[in-house]
Amino acid sequence: MTQVHPTRSLPGSTRVRPVTGQHFSTRVIGSSDLRVLPLALSGNIFGWTADDAATTSILNTFADGGGNFIDTADSYASGRSELMIGKWMRTRRNRDQIVVATKVGKSRDNPGMDAAAIKRSVDASLARLGTSHIDLLYLHVDDESVDFDETLLAVDELIGEGKVRYFGGSDHTGNRLIQARIACGQMGVAPMVAVQAHYNLLHRQEYETGLAHVAAIQGLGVMPRFALASGFLSGKYRQRADLALNSRGHDAAQYLRRRGIKILNALDEVAEEQDESVATIALAWLLNKPGVVAPVVSASRAEQVPELIAAARVQLTRHQSAELDRVSSY
Template sequence: MTQVHPTRSLPGSASARARSEPHFNTRVIGSSDLRVYPLALSGNIFGWTADEQATTAILDAFAEGGGNFIDTADSYASGRSELMIGEWMRARRNRDDMVVATKVGKSRENPGMHAEAIKRSVTASLTRLGTSHIDLLYLHVDDESVDFDETLLAVDELIGEGKVRYFGGSDHTGNRLIQARIACGQMGVAPMVAIQSHYNLLHRQEFEIGLAHVATIQGLGIMPRFALASGFLSGKYRQRSDLALNSRGQEAAQYLRRRGIKVLNALDEVAHEHDASPATIALAWLLNKPGVVAPVVSASTATQVPELLAAARVQLTRHQSAELDRSSAY
């Protein structure tokens, strides 16, 4: 199996200082040595609805609040997300403080999971990010037209070259994860350490039935994406007129039904008990689930970042977790 080495942190860096503080809450991603704050900041709006000034402010607020895990993809804003994150890290000189995850497989230039497409995609991502390595590379699609062996061998070569440290899946079923683990074992290559999956209070069944069990058995770090259900779980969409507030309103419209309102009411109660926001509690509920390392969440403004980071400091009681489970039962 390919050997990987930890990323160096400067003695005086923000991450080094944070790790020395007793209340700095971090989690390890699967079987890797990547230690992250339990919230991944998504770069999906960087270069799209967030311009350079807004992106810089969001990233600054995230880092200043203790965040160190950034999630992007080569397809986000046609690569502009990676460019903006790379420029920010270069300006702040904090690459060693950050754990950077990106994804390949959906870009217009290098689609799919063929070996050459993966290698070209990683090379392009490294250039845009201005870094020598990607900490966590996700396979953004499950491309069944390509033999798993080809994909896994290509990623293992990149790990051996030091361009990628660890990798995971992003759109894989439980059965496909099992196939991947068997193939990795047979070939003696690096296995997946993480899985990103659609999972939140209003989208539970797909993940909890089957995939969660496989991820747990394999010791994969679980990163729930769409963790706030397109912003619905923040509580800002409570009636039809609210859907016109921003561009994501139409995505949240699907949740503005009886079950969605029931979940919001439960979130409101728990949020009141913790003097927190509904968004904070929705993320804390995810962090209370086995195997979950860091929900993936985007912020449209820097002012939203503190309530997202606060989820790592909330300790839900058994009763509160049970109430949220019941309100969101499928």
């Protein structure tokens, strides 16, 4: 079980003491009271490329290392991801120690953001997860065919029923987040507390020139997705031949160009200086950015998890951060 102790270095924060003996400062998600290790373990491969044994091993390693934030969706492996996470929590009896985030809107059975679909989706997710509540519910799509008021009222009813604690956006532009906040204020319903955004060293402009400002104004906790750019920022793809060695090589191929190699070279230098892995440094760079709470990252093997968690304790120097900013500039 993870033990939490107060810290004097960050007022209002805590330190998580995992079984490894390392210490990590936790972060609060937006205006919620959800406090997490600043790394969200994605369940996007659970039930797909990761079978029961691999999933259990990955989750055990994550929890034993101090991790407490798990991100999934009702559409991941057609719901099998939620089933596997639920089974794991029951086996470990650790539901109270885990912050569970899931998403609705993309499932085959209940697509879209109308009130009926959202409520059916949440009930189905609760059953698969084997829990009475979802800590953080994401709207997985921005369904403009449905009036925002209907979507927001449905989520607020779920919050009132105790089935959902907090919610956020996952595929929304800054303008749509502003519209949502205005609508929430007018109707007197719970506002969003978090947003997921495509953000990493290779993909900066879209987030930094738009969504970042809105997230800051609204006090949203930012969860960067594709944080390692389909594995490219782990450093395992250095030449074309490497792409064929992994199922995600096709997705990473777009980055194997001059700019991508420059970024990897800079990451190599910082990783050597910090005595950490390239993936750890890429995540640490994200964690240095204002508003970022926890990058969302998947691991295909349990052995990969410690280097992901390590990002939570790495402190980049000002020079290292500036150099990574420079080589990845747009």
